[in-house]
Amino acid sequence: MVATLLKISVLARLLSPNDFGLFSLIMIAFGIVEAVTQTGVNLTIINSERKVQYFLNSAWVIAIIRGFIMGIIMLILGVLMTNYYHEPQLSFLVAVTALVPVIKGFINPYIVIMQKEFRFFKDSLYRFSLVAVDVLLAIIFGLMLQSVMAMVLALIGAAIFEVIISFVFFKERPAFQYIHSRGRVILNNAKGLSVSAALSYVHENIDDLIIGKLAGTYNLGLYHNGYSLAHKTNYELSKAVQHTTLPVFSKIKNDGERLRKAFIKTSVGALFYVLVASVPLLLFPEQIVDIILGDQWLAVVPMLPWLVGAGLIHSFNNTAYNLFYAKERFVIINMHLFLTIALLVLLLLYLTTTAGIYGAAMAIFYSRLLTLPFILVAIVKSLREPQR
Secondary structure: OHHHHHHHHHHHHHOOHHHHHHHHHHHHHHHHHHHHOOOOHHHHHHHOOOOHHHHHHHHHHHHHHHHHHHHHHHHHHHHHHHHHHOOOOHHHHHHHHOHHHHHHOOOOHHHHHHHHOOOHHHHHHHHHHHHHHHHHHHHHHHHHHOOOHHHHHHHHHHHHHHHHHHHHOOOOOOOOOOOHHHHHHHHHHHHHHHHHHHHHHHHHHHHHHHHHHHOOHHHHHHHHHHHHHHHHHHHHHHHHHHHHHHHHHHHOOOOHHHHHHHHHHHHHHHHHHHHHHHHHHHHOHHHHHHHHOOHHHHHHHHHHHHHHHHHHHHHHHHHHHHHHHHOOOHHHHHHHHHHHHHHHHHHHHHHHHHHHHHHHHHHHHHHHHHOHHHHHHHHHHHHOOOOO
C-alpha cells in the first residue's frame, strides 16, 4: 500500500489528469482481454490434490498461447477504442501495452507453489519485489518522459522482471510440452471461472468506460487518482488477505466448523485493517490529497467518503468470493457480480450525467451497498452446509 501511495504521489506531480485518463483507458483494453481469456491455471492447481509438477508444462503452454492471443486482441481493441473515445494516441499506446501479456505468458507457473504450500513469507517477498520494481520504473520513466508512456514502459519493464524472477526463485522449470488430459482439466475449470473473471472485470472497470465517454479523459484522470487514493489502497490490503486465504479455504472446505471459524476470523481481521487504513482519509481528506497528490488534485476530495465506503464493502466481498472459489460455487459469484453491474450501470448513467465524477463515486457506493444483502445470505447458506 505504501509503495502504491508513493507511486501515485510522485506521478501526480509529473503527469496531468489527461495522462492518467489515457492510462485508465489503456488498462481497460488490457483488462478486457485478460478477463475474457481467463484460464484458471492457478485456481486449478491450488484446488487440485495433485502436485504442481503434474500441471506445470501444460499450464505453461496454455499461458504462452493465451499471452499471444491477448496481445492480438489488444491491437484490435486499440483501434476500436481510438474511434470510440476520439483519442488519436490510444491505438499506439494500447499496441505498445500489448507486449505486456505476451511477456507475462512466459512466467514460470511453478510460482503457485507458494500459495499451494502456504509459503506466505516467500510469496510476500516475491510480490513485494514486483511492486517495488513497478514503482521504481514508473518514477524513473516519469521523471524522464513526463507523459503517459512512462506508465506503459513501467508495465513492460515490470513484466520482464516478473518472468526473470519467476525462474530465478525456483529450480523447477517448465518445458514446452502440452499433455491433452492435463490441459483439459485446466480448460474445463476455465469455463465457470472465465464468466466470473469477465464479470469481475466489468464490475471493476465499467465506471472508467462510462466516465471516459460521458465526462472526458481529463475528468477520468481526476477520478482515477481519487479512486486509487481512497479505494485502491484499501482494496490492495484486502487482495493481500484474499491471496493468502484462498489456499487455506481450499484445504479446509470440507470441514464445516474450521471453515466457519477461518472465514469469520479472516473477514473481521481484513475489515479492521482496511478501516484503520481508511480513517485518516475520512478525517483529513483535503490535507491528505494535498500532501500525496498536490493541490491541483483537490477536486477529488468530495468523492473520497463514497469511494472509501465502496472500498470497505468491496474488501468484504473479496473475502466472501474466496469462500465461494474454494467451494467452486462460481454461480453465486456470477449472480452477485451481474446484479452489482446492472445497478452500477444504471446509477452511473444517471449520476455521472447529473453530478459528474462526484456522482460516479456515489454510484459505486450505492451499487455495492444495495447488493450486500445477497452476498450475506449466500455466505450464511454456504457456511451452514452439512459437513462432507
